[in-house]
Amino acid sequence: MNHVYGYARVSSTDQDLSIQEAALKAAGATIIRSEKKSGTTTEGRTELATLIEFARAGDCVVITRIDRLARSIADLANIVRTLEKKGVHLKATEQPIDTSTPAGRAFLQMLGVFAEFETAIRKERQLEGIAKAKAEGVYKGRKASIDADRIQQLVAAGKGATEIAKELGIGRASVYRYLK
Structure with a gap:
């Protein structure tokens, strides 16, 4: 029998999980793992780790939005890859994401492409800023660590x-x- 697991997360202890939990129940989640942790990395997010560990082939993990699952595209990609290896699908209630369908996988991949593009633009801006600072004699780089x-x-x-x-x-x- 396949299970539908829900995952809810808020960033701080004074935020409320009840809206996410209600949406996950409405989406068919029978077991919901919730936590109040920052989403910047998967470290320390034990409820997410437990959920991923328990999910089996054919199961589905439901979230409200992908930012509840991961803040960085790298973390998201790692989580999705882990779920896919196990044969577990990912669905979002507020976004057209469902990795059991070609359209859902395509939408998730498009989000990844845009995030990578933004990262590349940011890196380019940083390099331009460094070049400008060097030209103005402001940027020296780090000090040599070897005597x-x-x-x-x-x-x-x-x-x-x-x-x-x-x-x-x-x-x-x-x-x-x-x-x-």
Whole structure:
């Protein structure tokens, strides 16, 4: 027998879950897992982890909107991939998302494409801002974490890369990279 599981989430403890829970029950959810946690990452969201673990092939996870499930497209993609591997469908009550249908999968993929596009635009703006700051002499980059003079002193003292790395608390590969 296939189950319909509901997942409800609010970001803070003073928010109310009852509206989401009622919508999930109306959508046929027999078991609802709820939590009051930030949605920025899946870490610490034990109710979601439990729900994903319990869901079996043919089951369905229902949410009200995808932002209740994940805030980032990367998290959403990971959750959807995990559910798909298990043969579990995802539906949203307030959005045309239903991974058991081609149209629902397409809509979810389109949301992903737009999110990636926005990320690319944001990255481009950041690079433009950095280039402008460098041109104005404002942006210097991060300070070197490796003391080049100290490496030279240790090499002159006859120490090997492994000893140098241990003494300076850096990776051996960093020492080799510097010595080239």
